[in-house]
Amino acid sequence: MLRDATINFDTTGTPPIAAGQAFAGKRMDDRKSAKPTPEAACEQTDWLVAVRDKRDKLAFARLYDHFSPRLKGMLVRSGMTQAAAEDVVQDVMLTIWRKAHLYDETRARASAWIYRIARNRQIDVIRRRPRPVPDELIAEAETRETREADAAIELEQEAAQLRQAIEALPEAQREIIERAYVGELTQAEIREATGLALGTIKSRIRLALEKLRHELRDLREE
């Protein structure tokens, strides 16, 4: 039954079902009218960049006000007590402050990077052992500046289209997607139920990784 909720709007392959039309059109004319606009939607990313580059405490306070209720809500929904969730939120917010130098806006929006930090910390705590994480592919500040500033904006545009596509889904499908990312579905349920394809966004991030690899190589050869 869950399988009925499977949707597929992978833009790399066959044309997607109706819900994915907006997402599938690679360069749509009405792109500028997308709601929310990319410029408005990435203010969290701007705050995080200000924390990283200027150690801006006001920007950090904004990040705290935006993310701490959401993180707490997510952690409680995925099974933690309020007290345990607040402990994790505290660790996450302090990790954001202390590890901001590792943040790369050409690969991740603020919410994506923070989502990962929250999962890492939550699982460390629940399993009482460190969550296995991929080796970091670190973007040093000097290489980051040489990359196109456009990359972050393009990533933001892809994100706006994905959000639209998710919003256009029938209620039941949208709810499955939300529950999966909130952390309410098991591995088996995800395998059965959530056919959300992320082809274009994957390609965008893949490009950013390739550029980073090049620059790290150049740096090593200098």
Added chain:
Amino acid sequence: MTEITHHLPDWLVRSYATGSLGHAFSLVVAAHVSQCDECRARLEAEELAGGLVLDDLKGMAPSDDLRRRVFDGLDDDDAIVAEQPARAGIYPGAVVEAMGADSPRWRALGGGIKQAILSEDKEGSARLLYIPPGMAVPDHTHGGLELTLVLQGSFSDETGRFGVGDVEVADDDLDHTPIAGMEDVCICLAATDAPLKFKGLLPRLLQPIFRI
């Protein structure tokens, strides 16, 4: 770096991103992503989707105390941020962490084959396998899902050839016999969500002792 041709299935990347994967499978995902930019991009795309959901989530008001604890912590420059160990040789950082050392503590299984158990819990187990060139990994049937990531050398079975970085996803309907390539000792990270049962090599009675 040789071309990686066998990647993680989508649902596994998503299960890792959303935190619903057990330790043993998470270890394989982290180790594969460490050497595969294609799957790193897929994982980061999943996290982007997770971030979108987080952004739109109805929140839950945090206590005033939490705010104070966080802002008091900002000036604590000596705070230790826990780091996973760095990669050591063929072993990605996540594997080094699970080994608790820079190299595995191998235990002989017979026929030159060795293993090192990395983790075991009710959700599954992960171990490293050491298979001399040309040797067959004992034929085993699965009670669940098995992921095998090649860290050194290669192996081939009925489904194809797996080189460094490749991951094989074997469901319980696959009864296969992997054979190590001749070019080098094959070292793999294998994880399963069910106890492995070897049909050859070892009598069943010995299984508890060898913890297979």
